[in-house]
């Protein structure tokens with residue numbers, strides 16, 4: 001069944017989520033506050049369709065067909081007809097607060113809200129709306145079209161029907177779901193952000209150069225990508241904001257972001273999306289590490 005999907009935020013995640021739903025046969029309305037972000041999103045989706053297609057998606061998808069299934073808009077009001085909303089705006093509670101209050105007023109009562117946050121508790125977001133039973137965490141992984149599993153988070157009030165609807169929708173994209181209970185950072189990011197932050201601390205202390213830190217994870221532990229390349233792929237701003245959320249919620253100093261991470265974000269070096277981060281991507285991709293010697 002073809003659903004009306006709204007995707008809010010056309011950054012790293014909004015690009016991948018729109019691509020996955022459009023290639024999966026749905027109609028997508030992608031909303032961002034800025035036209036430049038939407039133009040970049042259209043370019044990147046077209047490039048990504050060519051590059052990697054979609055796990056379980058329509059094999060005959062072309063950039064033109066995928067883009068034709070997406071309406072690009074700067075008006076939140078354009079998502080009033082959505083059956084399912086995936087919100088992917090910046091990892092900042094006050095920004096999200098404004099968006100959810102507006103969405104709750106304008107969307108039809110039956111619409112389900114999928115929160116694609118890295119760490120903010122789903123129950124806290126659901127409390128901003130009058131439809132807490134229809135708010136669910138949908139933690140997609142990056143790059144979305146290539147990742148076979150989505151972490152689905154059950155908020156305090158999320159209903160069994162909402163979980164079932166969300167799992168069915170995601171399974172029709174050819175992806176599996178792992179349902180977990182609500183807790184800051186969920187399963188994945190509570191553990192992963194700690195590892196990434198500690199790897200940045202190792203770099204900051206000069207224990208090893210960035211490429212060597214990542215090589216140890218790839219060649220010794222069989223990781224596809226080292227923690228520093230992972231941080232650059234996520235976006236260093238998103239890593240920093242996620243650690244801030246974990247620190248605020250758990251009040252444990254182990255989640256304190258490294259000074260180097262904060263400095264790079266202040267400098268505007270946010271990783272792949274800006275061309276520089278822990279590595280420099282402007283001319284070549286320095287993060288490709290062979291998996292074995």
Ligand SMILES: NC(=O)c1ccc[n+]([C@@H]2O[C@H](COP(=O)([O-])OP(=O)(O)OC[C@H]3O[C@@H](n4cnc5c(N)ncnc54)[C@H](O)[C@@H]3O)[C@@H](O)[C@H]2O)c1
Nearest residue numbers: 009010011012013032033037088089090091117118142234
């Ligand atoms: N990057 C990842 O790997 C990853 C993975 C899973 C979840 N997330 C979560 O997804 C969300 C988005 O992350 P991202 O990496 O795509 O961030 P990003 O910075 O790349 O993109 C955020 C986008 O949201 C837009 N935006 C901000 N306020 C808005 C508003 N009021 N209305 C519409 N658009 C608005 C910005 O213009 C920007 O284009 C965050 O909550 C993040 O924690 C990120």
